[in-house]
Amino acid sequence: MNLGRLFTASVKELELSGILTAEIDVKLMLGDILDKDSSFFFSHPEALVSNPAYQRFRQMIRRRKTGEPVAYILGWKEFYGMRFKVNKNVLIPRPETEMMIDLALDRISNIEYGIRNKKQISILDIGTGSGCIIISLLKNNIQYSKFNILAFASDISEKALKVAKINAKSNEVDDLIKFYKSDLLSSDRLPKNIDVILANLPYGPRGVKNPRINYHDLSFEPQNALFADKKGLDLIEKLIIQISKRNYKPKLILLEIFEDHPEPIKKLTEKYLPEYQFELKQDYANLNRLIILSLSKI
Numbered sequence: 229m230n231l232g233r234l235f236t237a238s239v240k241e242l243e244l245s246g247i248l249t250a251e252i253d254v255k256l257m258l259g260d261i262l263d264k265d266s267s268f269f270f271s272h273p274e275a276l277v278s279n280p281a282y283q284r285f286r287q288m289i290r291r292r293k294t295g296e297p298v299a300y301i302l303g304w305k306e307f308y309g310m311r312f313k314v315n316k317n318v319l320i321p322r323p324e325t326e327m328m329i330d331l332a333l334d335r336i337s338n339i340e341y342g343i344r345n346k347k348q349i350s351i352l353d354i355g356t357g358s359g360c361i362i363i364s365l366l367k368n369n370i371q372y373s374k375f376n377i378l379a380f381a382s383d384i385s386e387k388a389l390k391v392a393k394i395n396a397k398s399n400e401v402d403d404l405i406k407f408y409k410s411d412l413l414s415s416d417r418l419p420k421n422i423d424v425i426l427a428n429l430p431y432g433p434r435g436v437k438n439p440r441i442n443y444h445d446l447s448f449e450p451q452n453a454l455f456a457d458k459k460g461l462d463l464i465e466k467l468i469i470q471i472s473k474r475n476y477k478p479k480l481i482l483l484e485i486f487e488d489h490p491e492p493i494k495k496l497t498e499k500y501l502p503e504y505q506f507e508l509k510q511d512y513a514n515l516n517r518l519i520i521l522s523l524s525k526i
């Protein structure tokens with residue numbers, strides 16, 4: 229079949245299966261198989277697709293029709309301009325998480341000022357999953373030679389850590405990050421003097437139907453990466469309590485949150501971390517998405 233007809237027929241097939249992102253999905257999957265960007269499909273509609281490529285593409289279309297996310301079908305997802313391997317053991321990085329990297333880099337300059345005598349800033353990414361947060365931050369930091377960062381990443385899932393390590397290697401920062409298996413901060417092996425904590429922990433309310441959550445779309449991803457008890461607040465609450473018990477307090481804590489959660493998290497921080505300043509940021513869709521806790525001295 230020629231490229232033009234295959235493209236049009238496949239978009240239609242996905243649309244009829246109720247896939248709302250049919251055109252972009254076909255561009256990504258066909259582009260991946262042919263190693264071409266989508267402008268090629270339109271400039272060479274008459275090009276013939278080889279039989280092996282056609283068969284592989286059909287297999288992708290069949291998977292996509294079941295609702296499986298394109299990122300799992302391709303085995304990668306772009307995040308912060310970089311490519312990250314993903315599989316069913318890790319959450320697919322979301323575009324709204326990119327703001328955590330921008331904010332971290334911006335706020336670290338204040339910290340550096342606050343602890344000027346310190347040579348390095350230690351950063352821990354908790355619940356690292358694919359590693360997208362800490363890896364993007366490091367790559368950006370290297371590119372602009374900003375700060376001297378000691379990077380750590382942790383996850384409770386061994387399988388997720390395996391993916392994060394592969395991504396660190398493919399993005400050439402594997403010798404700059406130390407990985408730990410840990411339930412939040414509970415492992416004794418984690419370094420004690422952490423200046424910055426970044427955490428995008430599972431925050432979807434477990435077992436409670438929320439009209440704003442599309443459960444079918446999320447059914448392919450690891451449920452322990454998405455949902456938490458206590459209406460989604462369980463892990464964030466535990467982390468806040470663990471931080472409150474540490475002798476060396478991080479200067480900065482960034483938490484990605486569920487849009488309904490600012491108030492309960494504000495109450496938790498007032499109770500356990502009263503010395504921190506609380507700030508709330510919205511994402512590009514104007515939804516509450518990020519909490520910044522900073523020690524008021526910085």
Ligand SMILES: C[S@@+](CC[C@H](N)C(=O)[O-])C[C@H]1O[C@@H](n2cnc3c(N)ncnc32)[C@H](O)[C@@H]1O
Pocket residue numbers: 318319320321322325354355356357358359360361382383384385388410411412428429430431452453454463
């Ligand atoms: C929402 S995903 C975020 C993944 C990645 N940081 C991102 O932003 O795409 C949450 C991650 O937290 C991990 N996690 C779940 N419970 C945890 C716990 N108690 N301690 C550490 N990590 C946990 C999951 O395995 C998962 O990788």
